[in-house]
Amino acid sequence: MQPISRRLFLVSTVAVLVASCSDDQATVGTAPLPSPTDAKTPDSGSTVAPVATTVAEAATTTTSDPGPQFDASPFTLGVASGDPGVGSVVLWTRLALDPLAGGGMPADDFDVRWEMALDPEFTEIGYDGIETARPGHGHSVHVNATVDAGTWYYRFHAGGHTSPIGTTRTAPSTDAEPELLRFASASCQHYEHGFYTAQRDLADKQPDFAIWLGDYIYEGNQAAGIDGVNVRSHGTDEIVSIDDYRNRYALYKTDPDLQAAHAACPWYVIWDDHEVENNYAGLTPQDAADQAAFAQRRRDAYQAWWENQPVALPPPGDDPQAEYRIYRAARWGSLLNLTLLDGRQYRSDQACGDPGLSLEPACPETFDEARTMLGDEQEAWLFDELTSSTATWNVIGQQTVFGDLTLAGAVLNYDQWDGYPVNRNRILDRLAIEQEDAHADNVVVLTGDIHLAGTGTLRSGMPGTGTPVGVEFVATSISSGGLVDPVVTDIVKAFPDILDAELEHRGYILHTVTPTTWLAEYRMVETVKERDAPMFVHDTYRIDVGTNTVGFAQA
Template structure:
């Protein structure tokens, strides 16, 4: 066949494929073209709509992530049911003049065309920049940091704590501000997405008001449902900026699957076998959208997300999972209440294996500071200002036997520099941890900082009226604030400092960020003091 006829036929075939896959069509098929052409998929729409991310920092590398999704909310996300090869590059400089690692990865349809690349062979304790290339398209760059070498002397570490980012509750202004903080990493404590359906209106103090940004679609149950929900969140430019600025260490809480779920049980009484199908879809979607290592690859509904990150001799970070192994909430999780079930001896929060792993790590640690990075409050905060006690039974306060086991284990490990980092509450809290918060002992076992939400709960206020008597009734509680924002932890050998960053509003773009409170923990003295 003459060369011109062959070229015309190939061009016709290419146009046919493009039409068949719609506006975001890709050609990555074994047509008889030169090798250079085969390696160049063609996109009509930018394929990196969901941004890039890095995570899991180690001394010699990290994970870099992206997902090809030219039409993120469309069925099939604008991609063919075909594996697509993409390229990745890691450089020492943000202009990519000195590329130190590069390679190819395959974006597979089984994983929604998500890519997780484990980059290794890098120098410890320094920044790198990375990007992805698919055909003629190039992603925006991201910045990552390697961890210090094992046991290396580390003078300072600065990181953020963030989570609870309901899309329909406000704008992600806090993420844009976080991106400018220059942190070494971000600990995301969970509730990265919310699974509920949005209505156009919600009931406000003065009647119906418009929801800020409604969720697309109904409540997710299937893998495609969860993919679309993650895609809606990840299309937000402010969230993309926070991911591109530093590596993330994420864990999940409940809303990545279903509100208040616990192991095989959901809040609606769904048969466990059916709920396992939903958990499986939620776990796969979570893995597809987080910069996690293949070690966290889900197996059915199960997923390994508790793990440890070390930062030289300064800090050991234990990331916990308080959802997958817990027993159901006592008393149906009733708010601000107490009941005999809260003291069940058979109750569990971490499961035996995770608890043993945590305690072994604490006993063997040689770090200056030990941080438990987890989801729900450990302080047994009494929220009933009357003569009765009332707790958040979805927190550790509803699991008194596991809570006692945790705090006794910390005490017996003789680790006096333990800091617990928490989310979930949609408020800022700082407090000291005792075996029994109702009768605090002479010396706390550890301290806890609870980071407020990015958006969940709306604009908020400095101090809710209902929190005034609660603060007065709980001696272990040293600070509370009800605005939106995030926490910055600035750690050196002489102090663990927590800065509560808050916004004046999230209901409209452009909220103003301030530092509402700064508190400090000193080595060997698990008490909170004002900076």
């Protein structure tokens, strides 16, 4: 590939690359749209943490719905499952009679019965129990079900109503040797920017599980992508309070395609920035004027995230300054070890004042050895997981682009790992050292955030010539508008370690993993501006075990 000159970069307008998710909140002058009313922490050796006091027991009898009766169904937000472990999985729902009005539930506790069976007709109930939905937790229900291994169907009962049925499964035992695994990775589903056709496709594909890499909701009011077109509205100002965040999650979760994707398989969920605020870093907000109230805002946003996700985690504590640890690990037999990272809560503030596009060399602050994306404790935990893993594939699920996209010393996006080069290089160099001793082999990094699709090789040392230590798969957004003009696609592809990139369409990645190969199928929708638009496969990429490099599946 020919080198990218400074002149070529400017002429080709690749300047928009720096936008990433930073521009998502810009107010645009589109016509008014209909209101939506019209429409204990895991340790390093664990897969999931305790979540609820109720643990599944084998069912012996069935009983009537507990508690008072409701005139309408409280299961307007659907059902979900997540954090599958060996013989365990979390079941989730949230009672909401009026979902966009704080849930519309009386300020009382309500008992909810849950059931699991081996068939969707629930011919024989295998496990059941009662969990309490409390107003202090948004009337959400998290059941840490300890069950026999395999695929299960589940549902909830409350107030004379029965929820939709979900499908879930447990992870195989650590000594099991799966021959095949199919899972999805996805991120970034701005409600206003487009319909969730890709989520419906994900549901139809029925993967073993899905990994959500962040930006489940967006906190802003009305914001559009490059094309300036919204298909629906958030209907409120920017959200800042716990009630605001609860209502925003409810708005997103009323979407039937998203409900279908959750009901189809268990999810592993992490956050990025928009679950709180664009480009926040630790306890530092994007706008310094918001500093005084930001800690409480972040704490409330974290609680709303927990209330609305099927995670095997306790709720956040009351102290807004306290850590809320979500990074954790999971295992899928001998085939795959998964580490899920938090690239927001522990990071240093973006360097150089986070200037947006600058073609000037990065300021000295960028290279301060104390700057971190993960924090010391999380980074040490990551390598404890990687070096102790005996799985064939070692997967890192995280938020922002990890590969080197700097240009002649200029950092194009200070929010990505390019803005934290010392931390990134330390990780890459450590991987090279560990792999010399056959540790941390076959690393695959799964990324979201930037609303484009791409794949490339990760190297220790110089881009293009250093030692390959892993592969990165970047999923485009589910619906969030593109941030890089497709006219510069060839320029993006010209970076030394980028194999391919697609800047125009929305979608997700469907991964098929065996002990010898990894196939990543980039599934995309023709347009998110129309419901049920056709899906297509952009391309499929392949990793052969032991190579740490990626190529086209059909060379």
